[in-house]
Amino acid sequence: MSEYSENGVLKRGEHRLTQHTFLFQPKISEVMKNINKVMIGKEDAALLSLVALLARGHVLLEDVPGVGKTMLVKTLAKSLDCDFKRIQFTPDLLPSDVTGVSIYNPKTLEFEFRPGPILGNIVLADEINRTSPKTQSALLEGMEETSLTVDGNTVSLSDPFFVMATQNPIEYEGTYPLPEAQLDRFLIKMKMGYPTAKQEMEMLSKTSGKHPIHEITSVLTRDELVDLQKEVEDVYVDRTINHYIVELVTGTRNHQGVYLGVSPRGSIALMKAAKAYAFIHDRDYVVPDDVQYMAPFVLCHRMILTSEAKFEGTTPESVVQELLSTTSIPVQRNISE
Structure with missing residues (x-):
């Protein structure tokens, strides 16, 4: 048996991380340090970006x-020995x-495929809401399927493949907001503040001379990153944790202020994000805190809120916080192996 303490911390249990993984943990810390050298006071944004990257997800920065926003992606890309696009x-950008x-x-009397920027490893989609839905769909197809359809042919994307999209929430003229179905393709949505x-x-002091991003060097190779992503997939999630995730997601569907709750894709996304978060913190198992x-x-x-809820000042964030405070937290797990 392995138990959680009252605050959700594992007290006793198996440790599945391999020696191979421990060799990479310092490199994860180096990536975080690189980002924090450039992005002053944005530790949470750096952590969340790395969570999405290790979970094979994508990030929307609004x-x-x-x-x-753009500097964060560039710093992350420079820290990784990967192809950055x-x-x-x-508004006039075409899907091609x-x-x-x-x-x-x-x-040669043949057609030759000239790859576009989406075939990079780390892709910055800057101001994604400024282009037409048709062009947005070309990007989002690749994010979901890890492949593209070009002239009737299927083209596989690079591995790893990570998209960080940015959008400006205050300018609406000439923009095409992402529909909720497309927002669902992003593992994480966050704000910088x-x-x-x-x-x-401190930022002014550091940028008065040479910008710190020019001093950033890669600390993680492409193959090492792929290996880490595979390790994250092996992080253990107990049945009680899965039940906790399902209860939270089901709560969004039954909440009176929510018109459309979180889909099953959201349950899977939360599980994957929790696994990556646990892995970054040197654990091979997920706890409720993750x-x-x-x-x-x-x-x-x-989530999509009802009109009444929006009028009353309810936000998706307040709904999630309410569910976190009212949903019972698992305090114990059993392993029979």
Whole structure:
């Protein structure tokens, strides 16, 4: 038997992490340090980005201009020895500008596929809500299927494949907001927020000369990243934790202020995010605290509130916090092996 203490921390149980994994844990810390050198006071954003990357998910960053959304992605990409691509979404961007296009070669008398930027490992989709739904769908197909359909042919995407999309919430003219069904493709949705006065002072000091991003070097290779993603898949999730996740998700569907609750895809996403979060914290098992921390970032953008709830000032965040406070927390797990 292995037990959780009252605060959800495992007291006794098997440890499944391999020696191979322990060799990589310092490198995860180095990636975090790299991001924190550039992004002052954004430890949570760095952690969540790494959670999504290790869980083979994608991130939607929604915040006002100038808070460092693009810089976060660039720093993460520089920390990894992976192919980085950037797509600047504009109203006239075509799907072929994202996926690539087949061009006729008169010398070989054959069509040759010229890959688009989506075939990179780390893809920055900047201002995703500025392009048409047709072009957005080209990106979101790849995010969901890890493959593309180009001229009737299926093209597999690179491994690893990670998309971090940004959007500006305050400008609505000339934008195409992502439908809820497409928002569901993102594992995590988060905001950066303004820095404190002290953090902004430190930021000014660090950027007065050479920008710290130029000093960032890669600390994790592509193959090492793929190995880590496979290790995350092996993180143990007890049946009681799965039941806890299902109760939280079911609660969104039964809440009187929610018109459309979280789908089963959201349950899977929360489980994967909790596994990656546990792995980053040197554990090979998920505890309730992992689920509680990740729930707001995984569930909120998957809900649609009723008009009445919005009028009363209810937000998806308040719904999730209510469910976290009212849903019973598992305090024990049994292993029979």
